[in-house]
Amino acid sequence: MRQPWRVAVVGGGITGLAAAVRLRDRAPAGTEITVYEQSGALGGKLRTGELAGQAVEFGAESFLMRDPAGAESAAVRLVRRLGLADAIVHPTVGQAALAVDGGLRPVPGGTLVGVPGDLAKVAAVATPDADADRDDGRPLLGPDEDVAVGALVRDRLGDQVVDRLVDPMLGGVYAGRADGLSLVTTMPALARAARVEHTLVGAVWAAQAAAPRAPGAPVFGTLVGGLSTLVEAAATASGATIRRDAAVRDLRRTATGWALTIGPTRDPELVEADAVLLAVPARPAARLLGGPAPAVATAVGGLDYASVALVTMALPEPELPELSGFLVPATEGLLIKASTFFTTKWGHLRRADGLALVRASVGRYGDETSLQLTDDDLVATVHRELSKVLGGPLPAPVASHVQRWGGALPQYAPGHLDRVAAARTALRAAHPTLVLAGAGYDGVGIPVCVRSGETAAEEIITALGGSGS
Known part of the structure; x- marks a missing residue:
């Protein structure tokens, strides 16, 4: 295999960035890593924004501190690798509730x-x-x-x-x-x-x-400043060339590796790589696999996704219960399926002026008609339903934000992991330098996505000839 290696990572979410960091750490010196992100922003579903002058998550809110065996999760290990361990904070209120029969009951x-x-x-x-x-x-x-x-x-x-x-x-x-x-x-x-x-x-x-947990040990963590700091630190540590607004439209095998077609049809760019790591959702991955691995593309493309919207409101001095939030059974007939009281749950977000940040999640698989509402109507409906669940009118929001995540959450039907394993086995046999990673295959949550990206990076290193360390 030629040196230095050229590795293309398609997808600039946390999976792709974790893969790029692992490649930088373990691949031979001089390896050329390029991350192609079709949007203008890295991080995927990790997106820290601002509302009413406060940093707030418009996507994933936190990560698990431990893995299923009780060791530090892959997310925590990545945070440590990036020098951000001192920025980890934990919820100060952990009790959540269920909205049942018109009232809140502790989980x-x-x-x-x-x-x-x-x-x-x-x-x-x-x-x-x-x-x-x-x-x-x-x-x-x-x-x-x-x-x-x-x-x-x-x-x-x-x-x-x-x-x-x-x-x-x-x-x-x-x-x-x-x-x-x-x-x-x-x-x-x-x-x-x-x-x-x-x-x-x-x-x-x-x-x-x-998987015993020590009494009082925190289950979840996040970062002061928001999870976008994790994204930015990973991008920097990877030493990768970051290509934003760079959609990969086609993937073809060559005599020596892979050819990727980047950008619009009218002005395409052709780039070559020795290995390709696909860290994108299942359907765009299936489109790219259609040429080199059509059977795998069919298997991967069958995964379905749910769409959601996250509605965040800044409320002036509302009367909120001392809860981290609540979940809503579908049988309650409400639009919202969950709500988080950010400034109650996370002590580092509490404000002296009493302004509270409250977020609600809307959209269930198979029942996404609610997402056809306008942003204003979503905010109004969420405000009304929160008031109903909490037993009294909430103050009008001084600011609000609606984040729509179309096709964001994979739906894993029974037998999913066996289907993914079979697809990966077939892909590995035909094209060992082409690998899949991400939530569509391995599960949701930041630790799972980090581990998926790191595992895929190790597969590429093995396929190309081993580690440089």
Whole structure:
């Protein structure tokens, strides 16, 4: 393989940037890394903006501090690598609520993404069908089985646990419904336990015991100044050439590597690379794979996505409960599916003037007609529904912002990880210097995306001939 290597990273979200940093750290000195981002901004769904003079997240809000095994998450490790560890802050209010029967009730403890490990603790929110979760003398799942989360929980604990607990929890993360989301992809720890345990409550206990958390240890973190500081630091540390407004329209195999067609049809630019890392959503990835790997393109392109809108309002001295926010079951009939009280949840954002930043999420998979409302109508509807849930009129916002994320959240049907593994195996066999990374394949959340990008970078290093370190 020629030296120095030329690696093209398609996609300037946190996955692509984490991959670029890993390439810089592990590839031979002099490796040429170029990140192609079709928009004018890096970071993907990490976007820190400003409202009423305050930095606020218009995309992802925080990252998990620990991975499923209890070690530091990939996001925290990247933060440390970039010299930002001193900027990590944690929520000062952690208690969230559920909007049920027109009022707010605390999210019960002892659950795993809403699936209870102690049926008594969820009684104030839902009535489980305890008799259904009996020991039938065999594990809940077979060795290679995957099911929809909703199907398993409805069968073992009844509809109300799904509708009032599990569905809003999953909806807050994926904007999807429990009845359509893969257990193995969205709740891997529970899936592993379900291959051994005979009851769902027992599986929850086993999954929690397998990844114990120290009492009082923070679950989430963010950065003072916002998550865009992570994006900027990663871009700098990668030493990559950053190409913004550079859409990759075509990808072709050459005798020595890859040819990428960049930019508009009327004035295309052709660039060459030894390896290509696709860190873009599944559908644009499928379009680029259509030439070199059509079967993989078909498999990848079948992944569906949900669209959401985030409505943020600056409210003058509102009366808010001492909560981090609340989740809304779809059965409540509200447009909003979740709300975060930013200036309550994050102590470093609290203001002396009493101005509060409140954000609500709108849009569920399969029911996105609400997103056709204008920005003004979305703000008005969210304001009205928040007032209703909180039991009194909120003050009129002094500023607001609507961030629309079209096709933002992947929907992982049962069997997703097996389909992705098969697609990657086929791609690796045919084109080892062409790899896939990102939320569309490996799961949502900043740590998962960081790890996905880093893993893809290591695959490229191996394919090109090994590390320079």
